[in-house]
Amino acid sequence: MKPYDLIIIGGGPAGIGAALQAGRTGRKVLLAEKGNLGGRLNHAFLVKNFPMAGTNGCSGKTIVRKLVKQLKALDIAVIHGACQAIDHKDGCFISLVNGRSYNSRAVILAGGLEPKKLIVPGAGEAFEQKRLVYYWDDLMCPQKNKSIAVIGGGEVALDQACSLAAKGAMATVLVRGGKVKAYPGLIKLAEDLGVKIKYGFIIDRISLNGPELVLHVSGNRELKCDRAVVAIGSSIPRTIISDQAKKFMKKGLYLAGDLADKNNKQAAIAFGSGVKAAMVADFTPYPSPNTSTGSATLGEGEVKRSK
Numbered sequence: 001m002k003p004y005d006l007i008i009i010g011g012g013p014a015g016i017g018a019a020l021q022a023g024r025t026g027r028k029v030l031l032a033e034k035g036n037l038g039g040r041l042n043h044a045f046l047v048k049n050f051p052m053a054g055t056n057g058c059s060g061k062t063i064v065r066k067l068v069k070q071l072k073a074l075d076i077a078v079i080h081g082a083c084q085a086i087d088h089k090d091g092c093f094i095s096l097v098n099g100r101s102y103n104s105r106a107v108i109l110a111g112g113l114e115p116k117k118l119i120v121p122g123a124g125e126a127f128e129q130k131r132l133v134y135y136w137d138d139l140m141c142p143q144k145n146k147s148i149a150v151i152g153g154g155e156v157a158l159d160q161a162c163s164l165a166a167k168g169a170m171a172t173v174l175v176r177g178g179k180v181k182a183y184p185g186l187i188k189l190a191e192d193l194g195v196k197i198k199y200g201f202i203i204d205r206i207s208l209n210g211p212e213l214v215l216h217v218s219g220n221r222e223l224k225c226d227r228a229v230v231a232i233g234s235s236i237p238r239t240i241i242s243d244q245a246k247k248f249m250k251k252g253l254y255l256a257g258d259l260a261d262k263n264n265k266q267a268a269i270a271f272g273s274g275v276k277a278a279m280v281a282d283f284t285p286y287p288s289p290n291t292s293t294g295s296a297t298l299g300e301g302e303v304k305r306s307k
């Protein structure tokens with residue numbers, strides 16, 4: 001089978017940006033997504049800083065719907081499954097998805113970041129029972145009138161508390177220090193929605209008491225709630241790139257999105273970095289049609305098509 005021009009791993013804003021860019025230039029593209037297209041943007045209550053968000057902003061899901069529509073309009077091939085490995089052999093990248101190998105000339109890894117784990121005694125059991133989750137929409141219960149704590153002090157914590165409050169939950173953000181790290185508009189929105197913010201909450205143990213989730217806080221205090229969401233930051237996941245494929249970093253293999261720029265975790269930046277990665281990937285030499293050895297030529301026509 002003819003190799004793909006480009007395989008993109010991860011269908012968040014970065015992966016979608018890359019797919020749209022490559023698809024628009026007529027490349028044979030494959031996008032692999034293990035969860036939902038749109039990635040972490042799906043969890044966002046209010047996004048104001050993305051071009052499609054309009055003057056008043058909109059939910060992350062609304063933006064994702066528009067992006068997915070564009071993917072469909074360009075007829076981009078999407079497979080649902082986790083990529084387990086990216087390797088390089090005989091002049092080609094090999095991506096292993098759902099146990100099947102896909103060959104390509106270039107690969108963009110746009111797998112995003114993972115939520116930072118809360119590692120305290122008792123957390124494991126609470127996670128297993130889904131009483132503790134990393135994203136508010138993973139809570140399996142109706143949220144109305146439930147008391148739900150959000151552990152964390154950044155924009156992702158506050159934004160998730162807004163989602164919960166808008167669903168009728170009694171949402172409380174538990175901040176470790178004395179300050180929330182979020183733009184003033186988001187703090188005001190949270191307050192308007194009835195979100196409570198408590199400071200100086202360092203969780204050191206979690207226990208289950210019947211239907212209650214008990215958060216034990218330093219200083220011998222405790223907070224009882226129905227459920228809790230953990231939003232204490234993000235970390236880089238374990239790599240799926242083989243040592244051989246790593247040798248082709250920036251020479252056919254590119255990182256994009258939050259994974260490439262973990263200090264600027266914004267959807268618009270991720271989307272733009274996906275577009276850029278696809279443009280750079282487009283300059284990777286194409287196998288010449290006149291050779292069977294896989295040796296490559298980059299013709300003037302290839303460069304023009306990418307502009």
Ligand SMILES: Cc1cc2nc3c(=O)[nH]c(=O)nc-3n(C[C@H](O)[C@H](O)[C@H](O)COP(=O)(O)OP(=O)(O)OC[C@H]3O[C@@H](n4cnc5c(N)ncnc54)[C@H](O)[C@@H]3O)c2cc1C
Nearest residue numbers: 010012013014034039040041083111112257258265266267
């Ligand atoms: C609650 C919340 C609110 C936010 N609010 C805003 C906001 O207001 N404005 C803003 O700009 N940004 C916001 N963000 C941040 C924004 O969502 C991220 O910066 C952006 O989604 C990053 O895009 P990405 O494509 O790099 O990664 P992600 O969105 O994380 O997407 C990566 C995708 O790759 C998939 N994946 C990972 N590994 C594999 C694999 N091995 N195989 C196949 N698929 C894989 C994942 O399932 C995921 O769908 C918010 C985030 C959250 C959680």
